[in-house]
Amino acid sequence: MIKNVIFDIGNVLLDFCWKDHIARFGFQGEKADRIAQAMMLGPIWPKLDLGLESDEDILEQFVAHTPELEQEIRLVFSDLSTIVREYEGSVDWIESLKARGYHTYYLSNYGERIRREASKELSFLSHMDGGIMSYTVHLAKPDPAIYQTLLDRYGLKAEECVFLDDTVRNVEAAQALGIAGIVVTSQEQAKKELETLL
Template sequence: MIRNIVFDIGNVLTHFRWKEYLEELNFTKEIRDHVANATVKHAIWNEFDRGVREDEDIIRECISHAPEYEKEVQLFFDNITRIVTEYDYAAPLIKSLKDLGYKVYLLSNYPKTPFQYAMKNFSFFPFIDGKVISYEVKQIKPQAEIYHTLLNQYDLAPTETVFIDDKLENVEAANKIGIHTIHFSTLEDMKEKLNALEVPVM
């Protein structure tokens, strides 16, 4: 029986809208490509999520990957909280699961500054029962340790837990340690898969 629902945040409960954000900064396509390749599309972004290194150190390294666009990379980070927006369905969905008696948790790769903004501004946070966020625990998905941190911290049984994430590698990693999983594509598809697990979300 499923008792615990665990959500990734980005592209499940929120829109990780980095492409739109770069356009809003009024960069040309060429500049958008260079900035993206030096930030969100670069391996360094995982370290931004992990939270071991200071933000200023991460920014310097991103600039080093596109030194001719130093000003633009800095501007990208100066307005970084705009990179994510909340989906309208997020809070009602979580509240409906809570009303049905389920415990709801978050397990997400998320850097410090954007997450602190999200905590203050996104409406679904008051409904959750707990969270494991990458920068807080210095671990990232899909490494197995972060899933064990979640299970141990909240005393969750894998067989009673379903994890929902938009990235297949994160879903596969959770599945390997016995957690039920749903690879998120659309809200309706997720609801159908929850119903198949006898979680009667409408």
């Protein structure tokens, strides 16, 4: 029986709206695409989530990787407060589950700086029973250790949990530990699939 609902954050409870963030600084079209490939969609960005290197070091890695976009990268990285946007229905979704007796947790690959600078977009956190952001434990999905850390920290049984994430490999990693999983494509779809398990 499911007792605990574990949420990823990005593209589940909030929009990782990097396209809008880049556009905010005046970059469009091919230039915006190149910036995204150098930053959010490139191999260096996940290091922000692990919390093992300083933001300054990671910025210099972005620049070294794509030096022809140094000015643009530094500008886009100068303020990350608009890179995420909370979905309108997230708090209501969590509160409706809690009202029915379910516990809610978060498990997210998330960087400390984005949490700090875009904290206003994380109002749902105060409505949840707890959770883990990757930077706090220096582990990231789909590493099984981060799932086990969450289970251990809150005394959860895998078979009593369901995990919602927008990335297939992250859901598969949870399922390998005995946690039910839902691949999220939208909140509406996720709510419907979740109801079939509860």
